[in-house]
Amino acid sequence: xxxxPWKPSVAIATRVLELYQTTxxxxxxxxxxxxxxxLCDLHGVPYRPYLRQQFSTxxxxxxxxxxQTDCLVNSALGRNTPNWRLKHTCPAxxxxxxxxxxxxxxxxxxMDGNDSxxxxxxxxxxxxxxxxxxxxxxxxQDDSRxxxxxxxxxxxxxxxxxDPSNPCSGRWKNMINxxxxxxxxxxxETGIFLALCRHGFALVVADMVRSGELxxxxxxxxxxxxxxxxxxxxxxYDIGCHFESTLKNSELGDKARTNRFKSLxxxxxxxxxxxxCQLSFLTTYVEGLGLEDLEGCEWYxxxxxxxxxxxxxxxxxxxxQEITTFxxxxxxxxxxxxxxxxxxxxxxxxxKILQTEPALKHRMQEEGFEDYDTFxxxxxxEKEYLLxxxxxxxxxxxxxxxxxxLQKLVNLEGSQxxxxxxxxAERAAQADGADYSPAPISNVARRHAIEQRNxxxxxxxxLEQKLxxxxxxxxxxxxxxxxxxxLKKHKYLDALDEIEQIILARLFEMTKVHQSxxxxxxxxxxAKALQARSKAIRNAIxxxxxxxxxxxxxxxxxxxxxxxxxxxxxxxxxxxxTTDSISSRPWTRRSYRLAMDSYFKILRAREEIQCLNIExxxxxTWIDNEDRFLRKKEEELKETDPLLAVQVTQYxxxxxxxxxxxxxxx
Numbered sequence: 001x002x003x004x005p006w007k008p009s010v011a012i013a014t015r016v017l018e019l020y021q022t023t024x025x026x027x028x029x030x031x032x033x034x035x036x037x038x039l040c041d042l043h044g045v046p047y048r049p050y051l052r053q054q055f056s057t058x059x060x061x062x063x064x065x066x067x068q069t070d071c072l073v074n075s076a077l078g079r080n081t082p083n084w085r086l087k088h089t090c091p092a093x094x095x096x097x098x099x100x101x102x103x104x105x106x107x108x109x110x111m112d113g114n115d116s117x118x119x120x121x122x123x124x125x126x127x128x129x130x131x132x133x134x135x136x137x138x139x140x141q142d143d144s145r146x147x148x149x150x151x152x153x154x155x156x157x158x159x160x161x162x163d164p165s166n167p168c169s170g171r172w173k174n175m176i177n178x179x180x181x182x183x184x185x186x187x188x189e190t191g192i193f194l195a196l197c198r199h200g201f202a203l204v205v206a207d208m209v210r211s212g213e214l215x216x217x218x219x220x221x222x223x224x225x226x227x228x229x230x231x232x233x234x235x236x237y238d239i240g241c242h243f244e245s246t247l248k249n250s251e252l253g254d255k256a257r258t259n260r261f262k263s264l265x266x267x268x269x270x271x272x273x274x275x276x277c278q279l280s281f282l283t284t285y286v287e288g289l290g291l292e293d294l295e296g297c298e299w300y301x302x303x304x305x306x307x308x309x310x311x312x313x314x315x316x317x318x319x320x321q322e323i324t325t326f327x328x329x330x331x332x333x334x335x336x337x338x339x340x341x342x343x344x345x346x347x348x349x350x351x352k353i354l355q356t357e358p359a360l361k362h363r364m365q366e367e368g369f370e371d372y373d374t375f376x377x378x379x380x381x382e383k384e385y386l387l388x389x390x391x392x393x394x395x396x397x398x399x400x401x402x403x404x405x406l407q408k409l410v411n412l413e414g415s416q417x418x419x420x421x422x423x424x425a426e427r428a429a430q431a432d433g434a435d436y437s438p439a440p441i442s443n444v445a446r447r448h449a450i451e452q453r454n455x456x457x458x459x460x461x462x463l464e465q466k467l468x469x470x471x472x473x474x475x476x477x478x479x480x481x482x483x484x485x486x487l488k489k490h491k492y493l494d495a496l497d498e499i500e501q502i503i504l505a506r507l508f509e510m511t512k513v514h515q516s517x518x519x520x521x522x523x524x525x526x527a528k529a530l531q532a533r534s535k536a537i538r539n540a541i542x543x544x545x546x547x548x549x550x551x552x553x554x555x556x557x558x559x560x561x562x563x564x565x566x567x568x569x570x571x572x573x574x575x576x577x578t579t580d581s582i583s584s585r586p587w588t589r590r591s592y593r594l595a596m597d598s599y600f601k602i603l604r605a606r607e608e609i610q611c612l613n614i615e616x617x618x619x620x621t622w623i624d625n626e627d628r629f630l631r632k633k634e635e636e637l638k639e640t641d642p643l644l645a646v647q648v649t650q651y652x653x654x655x656x657x658x659x660x661x662x663x664x665x666x
Contacts, residue, residue: 001061003054012058020059025329028306032056056318063321067149073647077633083228085150089331090201091622092339092615094229100614104288104607107229108198110236110266111221112297113213115191116305119319120312147320151327153206153220161216161223161250189319192304193217195225195235196296199342200335202327207320215246222261223252231259234286236294240265241277262286267293276386279379284600290608291346291353303330332654339619340662347612353605360598367591375599378587385585403490405463406483409473412456418449488550495547498540616666623659627652 001017002008020035033052040047074080079088088094093107146152191208204224206217218237225233237243244263247256265281283289307326311319364370422445464472473480541558548555586592630652637645 001058003057010054012055014062017059017062021062021325021329024310025326025333028303028326029309031310032059060318060321063325069647072644073651076637076641076644076648077630083150086203086224086228089203090197090199091619092199092343093197093201095618095622097614097618097621100617101610103611103614104232105234105262106232108234108236108264108289108292108294109195109203109225110198110294110296111193111195111218112238112301113191113193113208113217114297114301114304115208115212116301116308117189117192117311117319117323118187118308119189119314119316120186121188141315143315143317145317147317147324148205149324151202151205151324152320153204153224155207155209157224158206158216158220161219161252162214188316192323193221194297194300195221196300198292198294198296199339200296200300201331202300205323205327215243218243219247219250219252222247222256226252226255226259226261232262233259234262234264234289236264236266236283238266241281244281264289264294266295268295268298276383279383279386284597284604285379287603288607289604290611291350291604292608300330303334336655337658337661339658340665343612343616343619344665346608350605350608350612353601354609356598357602360595360602363591363595363598367586367595372599375596378592378596381585382587400486401463401467402479402483403487405460405467405469406473406480406487408456408459408463409480412453412460415449415453415456419446419453422446422449485552488547488552492547492551492555495544498543619662620666623656623662627656627659630656 001012001014003010003012016039020030020032023035024030032055036052036055037047040051071080074084079085187210189207189209190211191213193206193208193213195203195205197203204221206220208214208217218235222233222235225235240263247253247261247263263281264283264286265277267283279285283292283294304323304326307322311322314322361370422442426442426446460472463469473483545557548557587596630648634645634648634652637648
């Protein structure tokens with residue numbers, strides 16, 4: 001492969017370029033420079049920087065030949081229509097059979113942003129004054145080549161959904177302004193926003209340009225997928241709860257509603273959301289999701305992050321070419337090759353979960369109920385209760401007139417003491433014998449104290465008239481004692497309501513941490529999310545403890561260590577003291593919640609098997625039909641274009657080399 005268009009003096013063997021492409025995909029950290037240095041070592045020559053540029057030029061030509069050959073093959077196969085790749089990427093998701101059962105979701109996908117594949121914008125070093133230097137203008141050369149093929153969304157299509165405000169910007173670290181603002185001055189592309197089907201095939205990708213993970217990126221992705229696939233899509237996003245609101249309020253809202261689009265939250269990130277959000281969006285409780293965790297982007301990014309070294313200082317074209325080549329090869333060599341393993345592993349997992357159903361029934365009998373519908377009732381009760389907490393319920397208790405009267409008497413007592421203290425200080429100053437001339441500040445303080453006392457007297461007299469009190473209460477009055485006890489209890493119950501509201505939802509989130517089978521990484525992720533919201537919990541605990549000390553007898557106090565170590569609602573003995581206590585409700589008990597989780601896992605396992613029975617049939621049929629179709633095209637092209645027929649044969653062999661393993665696994 002020549003390294004220059006005219007009179008080349010250096011050429012790179014095609015097999016060497018093919019070796020680099022294959023090795024680079026398997027080990028993305030291996031950049032061109034390292035590979036060229038290895039070649040120099042093998043040939044016993046010193047490395048020169050221009051050798052890297054020559055190899056890069058030859059590699060670009062090599063990849064361009066591959067692209068043009070693929071275009072010819074796709075044209076010969078009738079696969080050159082717009083969005084053909086997107087519509088046929090995954091045979092399990094997109095291949096349809098006559099008479100197959102209809103599922104709740106026609107396709108599931110997950111999307112997420114990642115800032116590892118940033119690209120530095122080449123600029124002059126400095127601009128502006130010496131006191132305030134700024135980044136200079138761009139010095140990048142114009143390049144008409146794209147490199148993204150049909151994987152990347154056009155920037156114009158993404159920008160039309162741009163919105164300067166984002167309600168979720170404070171929740172995720174890659175969206176915080178103080179992070180992204182620093183990147184905008186250095187990087188042009190600050191990452192990628194990727195969408196995968198549930199089996200891991202890349203659908204579309206968008207460049208995040210001088211910004212964090214803004215709402216315009218998922219909106220643009222959803223628009224493309226709705227236009228391409230239509231009805232009953234389920235899309236998972238880290239902040240799918242907020243994204244649902246964003247989607248409804250956007251111009252895309254009507255189309256999403258018409259096509260019954262459902263916003264979801266993956267099982268990994270979902271357990272760091274509050275409990276009310278989990279009940280609506282978490283994969284465990286959404287009908288039709290099966291056992292899918294919708295966290296494929298995390299696996300994908302763990303692989304693609306290794307490309308960072310190759311793309312950080314690349315041109316815009318070379319960055320996109322690197323990412324696109326990586327995605328194509330991963331789809332063919334990793335995702336498709338492991339497709340049958342993915343489905344069979346899910347099938348085994350679902351069968352294993354279904355084997356726990358007898359144990360669940362036995363546990364239900366021991367607890368005194370046998371109807372599965374009870375779990376759905378409990379879930380709705382929990383949701384209604386948390387909605388009530390979110391709206392400020394249980395309803396705040398109103399002060400009685402007697403309690404209000406007592407509070408005003410206490411206020412009057414305090415203001416009267418203040419006036420008395422000021423006058424006593426004045427008399428003491430006059431008694432010293434010196435000429436007494438009160439300062440203006442003292443006059444103001446005395447006047448304010450007297451005005452406050454007079455206001456308190458008016459309020460007390462008004463309540464005495466309403467209550468018909470003939471003799472003003474004193475601290476020795478039996479009415480004072482009884483009402484004081486009631487007022488303290490009122491404040492205590494209010495403090496309990498507040499701490500219950502804040503801690504209860506967090507406690508349900510923490511139950512995932514204490515469940516068996518939860519990985520260390522998941523535990524750490526949930527704990528970190530809870531810690532970020534711990535200030536409100538600490539403040540609620542402090543206010544509660546202050547009230548408990550005034551009770552007679554004093555109620556048990558709480559500390560932070562107790563709260564973080566509680567695993568279930570039953571551990572909060574203090575909640576049993578509230579008049580609106582929920583501890584008596586069955587769904588708050590540890591054993592009942594474990595049974596409820598087991599039940600919904602069994603439900604999802606049944607859905608998974610139903611889905612897998614359809615997907616496996618689709619793949620088996622697709623493998624057979626695809627092989628027949630390609631062999632037929634080969635025979636036709638042998639007569640008209642033998643060279644193209646060879647390329648079709650290689651295309652069939654590349655896609656079909658895993659088919660035997662698929663059939664064996666099934």
